[in-house]
Amino acid sequence: MDDETTTYEQHFNFYEAKEKHWKIGDVAKLFGINVQTLHYYDKIGLFSPHFRDDQTGYRYYRQTQVYRLANIIYLRKQGYSIDDIKDYIENLTFKGRAANLQTQAESLEDEAQRLLSISKTIKGKMNFIDNSDYKEKLDVIEIADIGERHYIEIGPEKDLYVSEMFYFFPTIAIYRPDAKIFCAYLENYEKFFDDISPIADTESLKRFHKSFSPARVLRAFHVGKYECIGERIIEMLAFARENDLDLQNFSIHYNIVDQFVESDSNRYVTEIQIPLK
Numbered sequence: 001m002d003d004e005t006t007t008y009e010q011h012f013n014f015y016e017a018k019e020k021h022w023k024i025g026d027v028a029k030l031f032g033i034n035v036q037t038l039h040y041y042d043k044i045g046l047f048s049p050h051f052r053d054d055q056t057g058y059r060y061y062r063q064t065q066v067y068r069l070a071n072i073i074y075l076r077k078q079g080y081s082i083d084d085i086k087d088y089i090e091n092l093t094f095k096g097r098a099a100n101l102q103t104q105a106e107s108l109e110d111e112a113q114r115l116l117s118i119s120k121t122i123k124g125k126m127n128f129i130d131n132s133d134y135k136e137k138l139d140v141i142e143i144a145d146i147g148e149r150h151y152i153e154i155g156p157e158k159d160l161y162v163s164e165m166f167y168f169f170p171t172i173a174i175y176r177p178d179a180k181i182f183c184a185y186l187e188n189y190e191k192f193f194d195d196i197s198p199i200a201d202t203e204s205l206k207r208f209h210k211s212f213s214p215a216r217v218l219r220a221f222h223v224g225k226y227e228c229i230g231e232r233i234i235e236m237l238a239f240a241r242e243n244d245l246d247l248q249n250f251s252i253h254y255n256i257v258d259q260f261v262e263s264d265s266n267r268y269v270t271e272i273q274i275p276l277k
Contacts, residue, residue, distance in 0.1 A: 021050065021060040031073055046086055047072055049137070071188045080136055110198070117198040121168040125260075128170045128187050132256045134269050141220040141239045146273065150189035150211045154182045164200060165245040180222040183210075185254060202225070212252065217273040218245060221256075225265045229253065236274060 028035045041047040042059070043058040047069050049059035054176035068089070075085045151172055154163045156179065160171075163185035186209075187193045193202045218240055222232040233251065240247050 014262075020063045022063070024049065024059045024061070027066070027069065028060050031069060033073070041072070042067075044082065044086075046082065046089075067070065078108075078195075083137070113198040117195055118168070120195045121199075123186055125168070125170055128185070129256055129261065130267075131187075132271065134256055134271065138221050138223060141218065141236055142277070143245070144217055144219045146219075147214050148211055150186040150192075150209065151183040152186065152205055153208045153210055154184060156180065157182060168196075168199075171258065171264075173253040173255070174250060175253065176250045208219075215275045217252075217255050217275050218247060218269070219273050222272055223266075224268060224271045226270070229230075229270060232272060233274075236272065238273075246277040248277055250275070 022036050025033055050062040052059050152165055160166050160182045169184035172185045174181045218236055220236050245253050252273045254271040256271055
């Protein structure tokens with residue numbers, strides 16, 4: 001037994017003595033990072049070589065050091081700052097690590113839910129475009145029955161561009177004699193508040209939730225810049241006079257193709273609805 005133990009100890013000591021050392025370029029290649037990153041980690045004391053050759057200046061790392069670097073890269077991929085990683089590694093315990101991993105897992109789950117919510121809103125916006133009949137009715141002015149439509153009121157134009165709703169949902173502009181109010185259209189109202197909860201304060205949004213009642217409207221599409229919409233409305237008003245239609249004094253404009261999907265403003269498409277009395 002003693003001979004076996006001695007043999008094992010000799011083998012182990014031999015293996016340790018022969019442990020592989022890697023140059024900095026080898027380590028960088030192994031982990032898919034650049035040499036400058038390893039120089040920086042060495043400079044700040046986060047990950048330093050086992051020794052440096054005084055004659056050549058080469059940095060050499062022990063094979064057993066790679067686990068520390070693997071831990072650093074793992075934490076960086078999770079979004080930890082360099083200072084957080086230094087504190088994390090220097091004060092590492094199993095209990096603390098377990099608690100930290102649990103917190104990180106919860107954070108990743110939250111981020112996954114946030115990204116899923118954004119994905120749903122993007123798909124909803126594209127469905128809104130795809131479901132529009134503008135391609136068949138660009139030159140048509142018609143009377144149509146429109147069902148209840150839900151929206152979140154954003155406010156005047158000064159409030160539009162700071163609202164996340166503007167970027168995630170189709171935009172509505174309500175033109176009244178005394179004001180122009182912008183809103184976010186909720187095509188799938190039934191699921192809206194559940195879907196958006198990871199990226200927005202739903203309780204605040206509920207205070208601005210409104211809807212248009214079902215109505216008969218005069219309906220047409222405008223192709224081109226927003227500032228030219230008045231020309232299309234004049235055509236709609238002429239149609240109303242010719243057909244003895246009594247219209248409300250406001251119009252509702254749905255941005256179908258806008259700046260988020262088309263760079264040329266001459267190709268914007270807006271649906272215009274003017275409710276009948």
